[in-house]
Amino acid sequence: AQSVTQLGSHVSVSEGALVLLRCNYSSSVPPYLFWYVQYPNQGLQLLLKYTTGATLVKGINGFEAEFKKSETSFHLTKPSAHMSDAAEYFCAVSKKISNFGNEKLTFGTGTRLTIIP
Amino acid sequence: ETGVTQTPRHLVMGMTNKKSLKCEQHLGHNAMYWYKQSAKKPLELMFVYNFKEQTENNSVPSRFSPECPNSSHLFLHLHTLQPEDSALYLCASSQARVAGGHETQYFGPGTRLLVL
Numbered sequence: 001a002q003s004v005t006q007l008g009s010h011v012s013v014s015e016g017a018l019v020l021l022r023c024n025y026s027s028s029v030p031p032y033l034f035w036y037v038q039y040p041n042q043g044l045q046l047l048l049k050y051t052t053g054a055t056l057v058k059g060i061n062g063f064e065a066e067f068k069k070s071e072t073s074f075h076l077t078k079p080s081a082h083m084s085d086a087a088e089y090f091c092a093v094s095k096k097i098s099n100f101g102n103e104k105l106t107f108g109t110g111t112r113l114t115i116i117p
Numbered sequence: 118e119t120g121v122t123q124t125p126r127h128l129v130m131g132m133t134n135k136k137s138l139k140c141e142q143h144l145g146h147n148a149m150y151w152y153k154q155s156a157k158k159p160l161e162l163m164f165v166y167n168f169k170e171q172t173e174n175n176s177v178p179s180r181f182s183p184e185c186p187n188s189s190h191l192f193l194h195l196h197t198l199q200p201e202d203s204a205l206y207l208c209a210s211s212q213a214r215v216a217g218g219h220e221t222q223y224f225g226p227g228t229r230l231l232v233l
Binding site: 034042044090097102108 | 165167207211221225226229
């Protein structure tokens with residue numbers, strides 16, 4: 001079974017400070033890993049994803065994440081927080097669930113990021 | 118704008134009502150999904166459709182009835198719901214790959230449902 005743990009349901013950082021959102025996963029097969037962002041009253045938007053290859057993945061809005069197999073982690077970082085980064089962030093892991101190639105996303109419980117002016 | 122639209126965006130219904138949620142994707146994808154997002158809980162996969170055929174039902178109560186008439190449209194028919202069904206219902210689509218490789222799911226903005 002797959003699972004995702006996001007440490008910290010709420011994270012607050014000052015504008016301009018480093019953003020670090022933690023994600024640990026459990027997977028019986030090499031994982032596909034994702035970070036999604038959800039702004040208030042909106043759906044989920046893909047920030048970045050890891051499938052294979054380079055373990056440092058760059059996404060939109062200056063975010064990046066590093067896949068560390070030995071630590072089963074996929075933490076999300078951004079060097080300098082901006083007010084517009086305030087949102088809820090979800091880490092997810094996927095696995096194939098059908099012969100058609102469908103994948104099931106298993107999400108963490110989310111981390112709400114607040115930016116302090 | 119992700120290319121996945123959902124209507125209505127907000128819905129209030131009584132427990133005896135019947136209503137439907139609609140999802141449409143403009144991405145040419147072959148797979149569509151319904152997810153439920155409740156407060157304080159992770160997103161839960163409800164149903165998966167591939168080429169209009171249902172390939173996954175994640176033990177969803179029968180008061181939720183999905184319909185996928187074609188690869189671009191997905192409905193969720195609701196009847197005799199309970200207050201605990203109040204949640205944000207998200208639709209997603211993807212290009213599932215039989216030969217392997219990875220798919221990315223693109224989400225709509227969701228329908229916020231309140232059951233009174």
